[in-house]
């Protein structure tokens with residue numbers, strides 16, 4: 001199996017499989033995930049690097065990144081109103097069960 005050795009912006013040396021690397025922005029950059037930094041890293045790809053990546057089997061497109069540990073911060077926060085709605089829903093269900 002081909003292993004691509006890359007260095008992230010913080011100097012971590014990472015061995016990646018071709019499917020863990022992606023060519024982006026029309027072949028001018030490539031991207032991968034550094035587990036040490038817990039960050040997606042973007043690197044500039046000159047034509048020589050691009051050729052190496054492509055011959056290793058790296059495809060163009062979004063990288064297959066691991067599932068992030070943190071919650072989706074763009075999701076709406078759980079508010080007191082949500083809790084009240086939840087209770088109403090529970091009561092409705094209970095009434096349905098009792099009727």
Ligand SMILES: [Zn+2]
Pocket residue numbers: 008009010011012034035036037038
């Ligand atoms: Zn790193």
